Amino acid sequence: MYRYDEFDRAFVLSRVTQFRDQVARRLSGELDEDQFKPLRLQNGLYLQLHAYMLRVAVPYGTLSSRQLRKLAHIARRYDRGYGHITTRQNIQYNWPKLEDTPDILAELAEVEMHALQTSGNCIRNVTADPHAGAAADEISDSRVTAEIIRQWSSLHPEFAFLPRKFKIAVTGSPNDRAAVKVHDIGLRLHRNDAGDAGYEVIVGGGQGRTPRIGQIIRSFLPAEHLLSYLEAILRVYNRFGRRDNLFKARIKILLEAVGVEEFTRQVEEEWAHTRETAVDVPLEEVERITAYFAPPPFEDSPPPASLDALARDDAEFALWRKSNLRAHQRRGYTIVNVSLKPTGGIPGDITAEQMETVADLAERYSFAELRFTKEQNIVLPHVREADVPALWQALRQADLAAANIGLLTDIIACPGLDYCNLANARSIPVAQAIQQRFDSIKRVHEVGPLTLNISGCINACGHHHVANIGILGVDKKGQEFYQITLGGRADEHAAIGTIVGRGQSGEEVPDPGGSLVET
Amino acid sequence: MPHLKLLTANRLTDGVVVFLGADGDWQERLETLRPIREEETLAERELQAEADVAAQRVVGPYPIDVVEDDGDRLRPLRLREVIRAAGPTVRLDLGKQAEA
């Protein structure tokens, strides 16, 4: 994992001091809410339905057990004992006090974390493959790219007041687990015919009100030019993206208005200038960062035969092993996905106790490392296959062993009208009703891989556009209604779902949802 | 006015949902407050709310529709405001509903 050096530490501490000063100015009245809002948003602080909400950045979803323990401590000390993992691999707290937020940021800084740029019209926390450095199908580790982008985008002086938010995702595997085609910029690491490393650059994807699949503007960007190329894209967007209409301000609208060819021409023209600057990271800095992501000290450990035996004897274990484990690069190791989607739970919510349990388990079984996923689950990336039975038992005791990763009940749901200021309808109760209708885990496994996502409004934080079955909450004269879309997907074959039928009321949704699954 | 009204906002320091009472204080619970029945009263209260915004007491005040239950207890008309006044419907142990 990346570790802060003195420069990273000084930067984050400066940020804490700056935010403390901003909060003090707000409380004293020197800043009014209109002036404070963009500042607090750039630090992930929202005002939601019940209280403030603080979104903490988990850069590319990667964190250590020590950091997770700190998140548990914050949940207990400053919040109501839990946190919510978001669809951008971050974690948010629903009840912090404004006056406490500078202290929370100071605590986060102790473990090399912050809330910088988790909201606002700036470059947001970059996301990446949650199986990076572990996946058997990996070509190149997306965390290195993501860390380079994290540093470059942190308080970038030119791009702090963009027309709208800006999201970047990176994948290093052909099987895309980072949804790069539905981001403002998606980067796919690959090698050209000469064997050199580089990126396919995809621009203009996104969800929200105007869902779009991104378009390739460059099929091969040599790795060493990454930042100058990103700077060129961002400059074209900052200058020419629409600022007159909030709903037409994302880069996808600009790309569509001028056409992909003209947009690409503008970017390439700008790149001719930006590549002359010092922004591209020198090789030795790339090497310094890469070294942090060296593989942990794996042992040669042949896969035990006992797993098959246990799976034969224990049907529950067999199902969990089938759905929640993924192939690892190293023989004898596996990737374990920890589901935060038990039936009747709140998708993505995790209690302080569960955080501590997972931190313990990461220490015991996964080199103290873990990941948050955009599906609102947790990954233990490097587990010895021989340890899998013990890990499973421990997860079961903590109510963290739902055997449903990638299946129907692994529902992505935004907080919806239960928490969110923007929502039109509730999401969580709909997720719970569907889980209850499909309470037989055996049945869920028979249905097979299927994504079902729920958003409480058109902003689509619940990724409903890119689900096989998408559910969108709408407000119809003060009543909650739900619109269903079909055929979406978020992987390398990304597609936007198509709306089917008329809106359903909340009680009706599990039934058409159910019959769709049956057919 | 087609519906009775109350002014609501979030408290600046901790974000807690509050409602403006007839005595000019912001209260955490709305059930026993006196509703606004006249346009003129609403306009007066809105002026006071704006003054409280300027004085760093509350953020983002706006009027909501409320209805009187039997026994004159108030509740919000729309679901969004019901949830704001009570807490998340999926976590009955949190929010004001938990203190009832």
Place this chain on the structure above:
Amino acid sequence: MALIRDGKIVEDAWRHAEDAEALDHDGPLFAGLAHWRQHFGQLKSRNRPTGLRLESDEAPEDVEDLLAYVDAIALSFPKFTDGRAYSHARILRERYGFDREIRACGEILPDQVLLMTRCGFDTFELPEDAKAETYLRAFQAFGVFYQPATDNRPFAARLRRRQEEKAS
């Protein structure tokens, strides 16, 4: 009006021309692009400092021919959320090599002046009723930066390199 220059509050001698009559003003003056196009002869032969004021939707590329004649450029922020002038300042400095004053005017928050400095701005018109100390303090908010920009301040990757060279 007060102005921040070199980390100090100074009296601002400049005026912004509201209309064509104001072009007769006997002192340092910013004139808008339309005025520069219409009254080019008059403006270029003024014997007082004369500047160009660009709105946020006016591009540096369109004023390249004027740069030789202007003593300063004012980039306007109609709203503090309109971030276009950050790019414009960098282009003026880095692409066209403009080395005279670039000032920020309009709606400017204290928390923005450091970012503006990094993009090549060197003076800042203080909004009315602004608390000057808050603005001055904001220049010091960060001592470490992650990316190179117009101001040529050292940035993390370069500092790390230096440190390694020293160590070896």
